[in-house]
Amino acid sequence: MNDNSWIQLALYLIVLFALAWPLGRWLQGVFDGSLAARWRWMAASERALLRLAGCASDEDMPWWRYAGAIVAFNLIGALAVYALQRLQFVLPLNPADMGAVSPDSAFDTAVSFVTNTDWQGYSGESTMSHLTQMAALAVQNFLSAATGIAVAIALIRGLARHSAQGVGNAWLDLLRAALWILLPLSLVFAIFLVSEGVPQDFAAPVIAHTLQGAHAQTIPLGPVASQEAIKLLGTNGGGFFNANSAHPFENPNGLSNFIEMLAIFLIPAALVFAFGRMVGDMRQGIAVLTAMTVLFVGLYAVGVLAQSQPNPLIAKLGVSGANMEGIETRFGTVASMLFAAVTTSASCGAVNAMHDSLMPLAGFVPLFLMQLGEVVFGGVGSGLYGMLLFAVLAVFVAGLMIGRTPEYLGKKIGAFEMKMVAIATLAVPVLVLLGTAIAVIAKPGLAGLSNPGAHGFSEALYAFSSAANNNGSAFAGLSANTPFWNVLLAFAMWYGRFLVIVPVLALAGALARKPRLAESAGTLPTHGPLFVILLIGSVLLFGALNYVPALALGPVAEHFVLFGAH
Numbered sequence: 001m002n003d004n005s006w007i008q009l010a011l012y013l014i015v016l017f018a019l020a021w022p023l024g025r026w027l028q029g030v031f032d033g034s035l036a037a038r039w040r041w042m043a044a045s046e047r048a049l050l051r052l053a054g055c056a057s058d059e060d061m062p063w064w065r066y067a068g069a070i071v072a073f074n075l076i077g078a079l080a081v082y083a084l085q086r087l088q089f090v091l092p093l094n095p096a097d098m099g100a101v102s103p104d105s106a107f108d109t110a111v112s113f114v115t116n117t118d119w120q121g122y123s124g125e126s127t128m129s130h131l132t133q134m135a136a137l138a139v140q141n142f143l144s145a146a147t148g149i150a151v152a153i154a155l156i157r158g159l160a161r162h163s164a165q166g167v168g169n170a171w172l173d174l175l176r177a178a179l180w181i182l183l184p185l186s187l188v189f190a191i192f193l194v195s196e197g198v199p200q201d202f203a204a205p206v207i208a209h210t211l212q213g214a215h216a217q218t219i220p221l222g223p224v225a226s227q228e229a230i231k232l233l234g235t236n237g238g239g240f241f242n243a244n245s246a247h248p249f250e251n252p253n254g255l256s257n258f259i260e261m262l263a264i265f266l267i268p269a270a271l272v273f274a275f276g277r278m279v280g281d282m283r284q285g286i287a288v289l290t291a292m293t294v295l296f297v298g299l300y301a302v303g304v305l306a307q308s309q310p311n312p313l314i315a316k317l318g319v320s321g322a323n324m325e326g327i328e329t330r331f332g333t334v335a336s337m338l339f340a341a342v343t344t345s346a347s348c349g350a351v352n353a354m355h356d357s358l359m360p361l362a363g364f365v366p367l368f369l370m371q372l373g374e375v376v377f378g379g380v381g382s383g384l385y386g387m388l389l390f391a392v393l394a395v396f397v398a399g400l401m402i403g404r405t406p407e408y409l410g411k412k413i414g415a416f417e418m419k420m421v422a423i424a425t426l427a428v429p430v431l432v433l434l435g436t437a438i439a440v441i442a443k444p445g446l447a448g449l450s451n452p453g454a455h456g457f458s459e460a461l462y463a464f465s466s467a468a469n470n471n472g473s474a475f476a477g478l479s480a481n482t483p484f485w486n487v488l489l490a491f492a493m494w495y496g497r498f499l500v501i502v503p504v505l506a507l508a509g510a511l512a513r514k515p516r517l518a519e520s521a522g523t524l525p526t527h528g529p530l531f532v533i534l535l536i537g538s539v540l541l542f543g544a545l546n547y548v549p550a551l552a553l554g555p556v557a558e559h560f561v562l563f564g565a566h
Contacts, residue, residue, distance in 0.1 A: 003336050007305045008355055009297065012258070012338065015371050015383040016265050024273025024285075030180045031153045031173065034279060042180070049244065050171055060166030063509025066154055067502050069170035070147060074114050074498075077143055081515045082110040084136040085128070094129035095204035096220070108486035108557065113137050116144035116379055118231065118238030118349055118472040119489060121481035125220035130202055137238060142186075145234030145267075146177035148381030151501050152271055155385045158508030159409045160279045162516040181267070182234060183424050190229040195449075197252045200225040225247055233289060235379040236470040237349025245339070245352040246328050257331055257352060261342045264268075268377040270345055271384045279409055284526035288387055291535040295376045300341040303365035307358060310562060326357025326476075338364065344369040347379030349472025356459070358475040358561035366473065367555060370465045372543040373428065379470065380525065383424040385491035385504050387539075389421050391526065392507070394538040395442050396421075404472045407523060410516040417510055422502040426500035428468045429546040431492045435464035451476040454561060458554035463489065465547075468496035 008059035030033035036043040061421065073125055078258055085101040088094060096419070101109070105122055112119040113136070148441040150173035157167050192476045194200050199221045208217040224240045228250050231238055238368040251257055269289065276285020311323040322333045331339070336353040343350050377385040392408055396418055397408030439445030439460045449456040454478075462475045467489040476478070480489065525531060 005301075007289060008334055008338060009234065009300065012261060012537050013293065016262055016269055019266055020269035021273055023270035024277065027181065027270055027274035031274070031480065036181075039191060039460050045179075046172065046175060049175055051298045053171060054172040055169075057169065058173050059169050060164075061169055061449050062165055063154070063512075066167050066170045066509075067505040068182050068184075069429050070505070071498060072150065073170075073174065074144070078114040078141055078304050079109045081113055081136040081140055084132050084479065085109060088129045088132045091129065091131050092131050093131035093134075093202060095202070096129070098127065098129045098132075101132075104483040105481055106484040108196070108490045109137075110496050111490040112472065113140040113236070113238060114144055115337075115339065115470050115493045116148055116234070116236055116347060116382070117467060117470040117493045118236045119467055119474070119493065120238055120242070120472070121486060121489075124239060125205075127223075130222050132473040133227060133240060134223055136457075138223070138230060141227070141230040141234045141236040141564050142182050142239070143174070145230070145236065145359055145380045146174045147184055147270070147501075148235075148379055148385075149177040149181070149267070150381065151504055152381035152384045153509075155273050155388055155504055155508040156278050158511035159388075159411065160513045162410075162514065163257045164512045167505065167512055170355075182230065185233050185266075186226070186229040189233060189259075190225045192259065193228055193256065194224040196359065197249075198225040198228060198251055198255045198256075200221075200371035211548075216445060220412075228260075229263070232260050232348065232350060233267060233380075235264055235268065235346045235348040235383075237343065237347075239326050241348065245350045246354070251352055253493060254335065257335055257339065260350070260352075261339055262343050264348045264350070265377050267380045268383045277387075281409075281527065284409065287527045287532050287535070288384075288391065292375070292377050292383075292387065293371070293538070294532070294536055296341065296345050297344075297547055299365050299376070300338060303337045303341055303358075303362050304334060304363070306361035307333050309359060310556035311359065323357075326354030328352060330423060337365075340366045341369065343473060344471060345374075345376040345471070347380070347382055347442045347470045349466065351473050351476075354476045355462070360454075360555045360562060363462075363475070364524070364555035364559075366460070366493065367465055368543065368551065370469045370471050370473075371429075371547045372539055373425065374469045374471060375539060382500075384501070387535075389424055389504070389507075390538050390542070391535055392417065392421050393542075394528065394534045395524055395532065397538065398534060401523075402524075404520075404522055406527060407517060410519070411514045412517065417507055420507040420510070424500045424503040425542065428496050431468040431496050432461070432464045433546070433550060435488055435492050436461045436469070438486075438488065439464070442484065444482060448479045448482060448485050450479060458558065461550055461554050464492055467492040470497055 048059050085106040089099045152168040203221040206219045210216045227240050245251040272285050272289045276282035301437055308322045327336045339352045373386045376384055377383050378386055395406040395408045396413055449459055457477045459478045463478055466473050
């Protein structure tokens with residue numbers, strides 16, 4: 001690694017934390033109601049919109065009602081996205097005359113965008129009409145991101161409240177997340193993207209001709225900037241174009257690349273600051289943020305170091321320097337690996353380089369970051385509630401070591417709480433490993449792999465790691481738009497989302513009912529360096545225990561084959 005690697009990383013983190021700190025204060029004010037109490041127009045707007053939806057703004061829901069509202073809301077969203085895709089050929093705003101999306105692809109895409117995964121087995125510019133891109137995909141980008149934020153806020157309330165029966169109002173939390181956070185940030189970011197040259201229109205594709213007048217290329221246009229903004233701020237990842245953020249119409253230059261990376265981490269980082277404020281101890285938020293940052297920096301360094309090595313097979317041909325296959329020259333190795341680490345640390349899935357072309361151990365990094373549970377900053381909301389699950393796990397392990405009942409933020413952690421943590425943390429690895437096993441032994445699954453051996457196994461493992469962890473990025477060498485892959489990945493995405501959300505809300509409800517205990521001499525401090533180390537160790541150990549055997553068959557084996565052959 002050279003100085004450029006560290007300078008870009010340091011600049012990125014400094015700007016990120018400088019922006020996330022005030023946004024965290026705004027998030028706290030939005031969700032604790034203090035801003036609505038100060039500004040009457042905000043409270044009146046919330047009441048009016050909830051009244052239109054038939055909801056009461058003052059209802060405090062128990063966890064099971066909150067969970068029921070969240071699941072029902074997302075189920076209806078999935079049906080709407082599916083219907084719009086199947087009917088787009090008879091709907092307006094279809095200047096390229098796109099036909100109906102096939103049933104299996106529409107099913108996969110509907111589940112994908114509802115679960116904040118945004119896995120795309122299709123080319124957006126040649127499959128989806130402008131109306132589908134906006135009314136189905138972009139709208140669901142807002143709603144799925146709002147879902148993650150709402151669940152994280154409910155868990156924070158469970159930790160902050162004591163002897164309470166409710167965890168908040170799901171409808172009010174969803175409204176606040178979309179209206180006061182995602183929408184204004186997306187508007188500002190979309191305007192910035194338009195200023196950098198990203199299209200925002202309803203035009204039909206433009207035909208480019210050669211100097212001799214021949215048809216050279218069809219260039220799609222459309223409402224790109226608006227979808228790009230929320231895809232990044234909401235850690236969604238689904239691009240307007242198939243090349244995603246490697247396409248110059250989505251990511252034109254180095255400045256846009258830097259700002260897009262900031263957009264991915266902005267809300268997840270701000271939520272950690274909001275967590276510290278809402279539980280009344282900013283040190284708790286700083287401890288969680290420190291653990292996230294250490295994990296991120298360490299794995300980013302591994303990725304840059306691995307990608308900077310020359311490919312020995314290409315070096316035999318007399319070509320020296322870092323491996324640039326699949327890397328955009330306008331970004332280079334460092335910015336591409338930083339983007340890869342950011343997008344797979346968050347549950348975003350946007351890519352500015354082809355992960356399929358990375359060096360084996362460089363490809364290991366985004367794969368492992370997803371397998372850690374998308375908790376290294378993570379998706380909007382999902383990263384924080386995932387890391388808080390590990391925090392509860394860490395204090396449980398510490399309690400076992402010293403023979404004391406574990407506590408976190410003054411709440412005793414009992415059998416029920418640990419059962420919910422176990423379900424939420426084990427469901428995704430089961431989906432990933434079981435799905436990968438089915439894919440690599442079934443003929444339809446093998447047919448989608450474009451590479452044999454260890455790299456082909458990595459493609460399948462990456463696909464299910466991405467789907468079940470709701471990331472959405474791909475190794476790009478997998479032909480996944482088939483009924484087998486579409487259906488299997490859709491199930492992984494749906495259950496990977498809601499087999500975590502429901503236990504998290506059950507945990508929130510259980511914690512909210514508990515009284516708050518005073519600290520004693522035997523209480524484990526959860527805001528100091530020792531807890532940060534314990535938290536990092538819990539995340540890494542959990543990831544290692546679940547996935548190391550599978551990783552050894554994929555990117556690790558490929559690394560030894562590549563350099564062993566050399």
